[in-house]
Amino acid sequence: MEIAGSKGIFVGGASGMCRATATQFAEKGGQLAILDLERSDGASVAEALGAKFYPCNVMDFDGMVDVIGQAVEDLGGLHFLVNTAGGAVAQRTLKKGGERHSLDDFRRIVDLNLIASFNINTVAAEHMAKNEPNADGERGVMINTASIAAFEGQIGQVAYTAAKAGIAGMTLTMARDLGTLGIRCMTIAPSLFDTGLTAGIPDEGALQLTKDAAFPRRMGQPHEYATMAIAIFECPMMNGSTLRVDGGQRFAPR
Numbered sequence: 001m002e003i004a005g006s007k008g009i010f011v012g013g014a015s016g017m018c019r020a021t022a023t024q025f026a027e028k029g030g031q032l033a034i035l036d037l038e039r040s041d042g043a044s045v046a047e048a049l050g051a052k053f054y055p056c057n058v059m060d061f062d063g064m065v066d067v068i069g070q071a072v073e074d075l076g077g078l079h080f081l082v083n084t085a086g087g088a089v090a091q092r093t094l095k096k097g098g099e100r101h102s103l104d105d106f107r108r109i110v111d112l113n114l115i116a117s118f119n120i121n122t123v124a125a126e127h128m129a130k131n132e133p134n135a136d137g138e139r140g141v142m143i144n145t146a147s148i149a150a151f152e153g154q155i156g157q158v159a160y161t162a163a164k165a166g167i168a169g170m171t172l173t174m175a176r177d178l179g180t181l182g183i184r185c186m187t188i189a190p191s192l193f194d195t196g197l198t199a200g201i202p203d204e205g206a207l208q209l210t211k212d213a214a215f216p217r218r219m220g221q222p223h224e225y226a227t228m229a230i231a232i233f234e235c236p237m238m239n240g241s242t243l244r245v246d247g248g249q250r251f252a253p254r
């Protein structure tokens with residue numbers, strides 16, 4: 001799809017990879033809305049991009065229906081959804097003392113990453129379905145964010161791995177479900193990226209975590225996620241896949 005004149009919603013857009021994607025989208029002539037936690041930098045980021053900020057929490061599943069609805073109404077339509085809101089908990093299946101992984105923690109991480117993404121996708125698809133298709137029959141594009149931990153989770157990442165593997169797993173099925181409507185669905189699986197989420201990782205730790213990459217052996221930069229997301233939006237043949245953006249990295253067990 002062509003970006004100029006298109007409308008996009010960026011969930012998690014106050015920071016990191018989603019913010020970088022919103023920035024590239026705006027530079028290419030797209031109109032957008034930033035959706036993020038109230039305590040985030042969403043207001044100032046949105047202002048800098050000539051956009052409006054919509055405070056929200058993706059864990060409020062019903063509330064997201066209203067927030068997205070309001071943003072779409074204000075924008076006058078929806079063609080692009082990028083969603084990076086997510087997070088992890090560090091806990092082994094059996095903790096070192098033999099205690100079982102907390103079921104509440106497991107469920108919370110699945111809710112935050114998988115259920116929230118699916119919820120946002122269904123709401124976005126409902127709005128995109130109302131678009132007039134372009135000459136190629138396209139009505140919209142949705143991008144979710146997994147992680148290479150979806151495929152090789154490290155020790156202590158079992159909840160995160162399950163949630164992100166769920167996102168990767170639903171991508172083709174959702175693309176097939178929405179294919180007759182001309183709505184595409186893709187997932188990006190980053191390796192370690194230099195964002196708000198990883199700001200606390202010291203340089204030495206980052207070197208350790210990226211040493212197995214083929215090239216480049218460093219953290220990814222938010223604009224590198226954005227470049228991929230923009231390419232997905234612009235290329236009609238990109239559909240139903242989870243793309244690793246990882247410099248050839250394969251996570252070791254720890």
Ligand SMILES: NC(=O)c1ccc[n+]([C@@H]2O[C@H](COP(=O)([O-])OP(=O)(O)OC[C@H]3O[C@@H](n4cnc5c(N)ncnc54)[C@H](O)[C@@H]3O)[C@@H](O)[C@H]2O)c1
Pocket residue numbers: 011012013014015016017018035036037040056057058059084085086087088112145146147148189190191192193194195196197198
């Ligand atoms: N940075 C990495 O190394 C890395 C690697 C693989 C996958 N990921 C995935 O990328 C996403 C994080 O993006 P980032 O790395 O750009 O981090 P980031 O912290 O810079 O940006 C994430 C944004 O999401 C928002 N957010 C978090 N929880 C939310 C909620 N409940 N409701 C609404 N907004 C919420 C945050 O406020 C933040 O602005 C997560 O899904 C994470 O699993 C990150």
